[in-house]
Amino acid sequence: MEDQLNVSLKPEPINIFGFQPELLGFKITNSVFTFIVVCIVLVILMLSATLRPKLVPGRWQALWEVIIEALLNLVESSLGRTKLARRMFVLIATLFIFILFANWFSLIPGVGSFGYEEHEIVAGSTTDKLTNGGYGLLTAEGELRSAANESSQAVANLASNTAVKVNTIQGDWAQVTEVPHTVKARADFTPVTVGGKAITGFLPVSAITPSKVGRIIIPILRPPNADLNMTLAMALISVITANVIAIMSHGVGGWIKEFFPKPYAMDPLLTPLEIVGQFARIISLTFRLFGNIFAGEVLLAIILRIAAPALVIFMGLELFFGLIQALVFSMLTLAYMSLAIAGGGGEEHGHSAHAEEDHGKPEVAEPVVGI
Numbered sequence: 001m002e003d004q005l006n007v008s009l010k011p012e013p014i015n016i017f018g019f020q021p022e023l024l025g026f027k028i029t030n031s032v033f034t035f036i037v038v039c040i041v042l043v044i045l046m047l048s049a050t051l052r053p054k055l056v057p058g059r060w061q062a063l064w065e066v067i068i069e070a071l072l073n074l075v076e077s078s079l080g081r082t083k084l085a086r087r088m089f090v091l092i093a094t095l096f097i098f099i100l101f102a103n104w105f106s107l108i109p110g111v112g113s114f115g116y117e118e119h120e121i122v123a124g125s126t127t128d129k130l131t132n133g134g135y136g137l138l139t140a141e142g143e144l145r146s147a148a149n150e151s152s153q154a155v156a157n158l159a160s161n162t163a164v165k166v167n168t169i170q171g172d173w174a175q176v177t178e179v180p181h182t183v184k185a186r187a188d189f190t191p192v193t194v195g196g197k198a199i200t201g202f203l204p205v206s207a208i209t210p211s212k213v214g215r216i217i218i219p220i221l222r223p224p225n226a227d228l229n230m231t232l233a234m235a236l237i238s239v240i241t242a243n244v245i246a247i248m249s250h251g252v253g254g255w256i257k258e259f260f261p262k263p264y265a266m267d268p269l270l271t272p273l274e275i276v277g278q279f280a281r282i283i284s285l286t287f288r289l290f291g292n293i294f295a296g297e298v299l300l301a302i303i304l305r306i307a308a309p310a311l312v313i314f315m316g317l318e319l320f321f322g323l324i325q326a327l328v329f330s331m332l333t334l335a336y337m338s339l340a341i342a343g344g345g346g347e348e349h350g351h352s353a354h355a356e357e358d359h360g361k362p363e364v365a366e367p368v369v370g371i
Contacts, residue, residue, distance in 0.1 A: 009294070011227050012218050015116055030219055031227035034111070038102050038224060071096060074331075078338045084245070088337055091241060095234065096330040099225065103293060103322030106223030107315055112297055113304075115219040120182045121163040121211050128210035130166055130174065136208035138162045144201035148173035155201040164208065173202045182216075225293040225325075228286065235285035238333040239278060246340035285332060292325050 011029035013020055021028045049064040057065060071093045079085035106112065121135050130136055138161060143154040148170045156178075158164075164176035178199045224230045246255045259274045296318045303314050 009228075011222055011229075014220050015218070029227070030115075030222035031224050031230060034105070034221045035102070035224040035230065037221065038098070038105050041105070042098065042101055067097070068093065071330075075334060078334050079341065084248075084341070088241075088245070088334075091237075092330050092334055095238070095333060096326050099234075099289070099329055100323060100326035102224045103325060104319060106226070106293070106297065107300075107318055107322070111221040112219045112223065112301070113217065114221065115217045118182050118216050118218055120214050120216050121179070122214045124210045124212045128212070130169065130205060130208055130210045132166060132168055134166050135179070135211045135213060136164050136166055136174075136176070137211050138164065138203070139207055139209050142203055142207050144176070144178070144199065144203060145173075146201055148175075148202045152202070156199050158203075163211070164203065166208070167200070169205065170202075172205055174205050174208060175200065176203050176208070223293055223297055225289055226297050228290050231290040232282070232286045234289075234329070235282045238285060238329075238336065239281050242281075242333070242336035242340045243278070245337050249341050281332075281336060285329060289325055289329055292321060296321060 011031040013027040014030050014033050023032075046064065049061045053061060072089050075089040075092050076085050079088060121137065123137055138158055140160045142158055142160075144156045144158055146153040146155050158178060163179050163181045165179050167175045167177060169175075243255065246258065250257075259271055261270045261274070300311065300314060300318065303311050
């Protein structure tokens with residue numbers, strides 16, 4: 001048995017001592033579990049700094065005040081000192097702090113590497129030979145025969161890449177039992193059964209690739225932003241919020257006019273481009289964050305196996321990239337909001353009903369797109 005590098009695009013359901021927790025009928029995956037852990041830790045950290053604020057703040061309280069003040073200044077520089085800016089500051093700050101902390105949390109030793117064992121059947125080398133009691137993978141779709149000849153009855157149809165256990169080899173035929181690709185830790189390779197009976201039969205030896213049993217680790221904690229579902233959800237929140245702001249600022253009619261730039265008769269293709277542009281924003285936000293974090297996870301896993309001493313350097317780079325990705329995501333969201341306020345088909349829509357300061361002093365501020 002040999003260790004296998006486990007890099008999965010999709011998150012795996014967590015399995016703790018045979019228990020698979022569920023939420024609303026859905027199995028909790030390792031990325032969702034990490035998301036819950038990150039949120040709990042963030043709440044504890046923020047409460048520890050703000051639950052009993054001091055007039056002369058300590059270092060911990062001062063750190064959070066600096067972060068919040070910097071984010072507020074960033075939002076107000078783009079949306080103006082308005083009530084709407086104060087409201088949207090909550091979303092921008094939440095996105096930035098969560099993405100940053102989730103990215104950095106994934107670098108803690110054990111995240112992505114500590115988990116439970118499973119055994120997986122993997123293709124062997126070209127020098128491996130099929131043996132009695134060994135394992136193999138089907139090279140193509142094939143029929144499982146009741147006897148060692150072509151004219152025998154077909155017992156079942158097996159898909160390509162199906163894992164089989166070889167019981168005995170009889171000339172050009174192998175008596176096999178179908179087994180799952182992956183089985184639980186310390187469990188036997190129990191045959192797959194149909195109607196309570198194990199699927200056994202014969203396959204041509206030429207159709208089976210000799211294989212080995214590898215050990216993989218399914219992590220209990222997986223970086224939340226390495227899950228495409230998480231980044232897609234945040235991207236949808238960002239783009240939908242920007243469109244809601246456009247409707248609040250200019251009304252439904254003004255929002256619709258954005259999709260019909262003037263003069264419409266000169267270039268009607270601008271309308272489908274504007275519509276595609278909205279979906280492009282979602283795709284861009286989703287895959288930029290997911291791609292960078294997932295690539296970083298794969299990179300660290302590879303470096304850990306081939307050059308562990310160099311891991312410190314790459315950890316430093318991932319800390320920097322985690323900050324950049326959090327900043328880019330929140331800044332793009334802020335830019336979409338700024339464009340939504342500035343839009344509406346002309347200067348007559350340039351200022352919304354929200355363009356009053358919280359303290360009652362009117363202020364006219366052109367939105368600034370800082371990307």
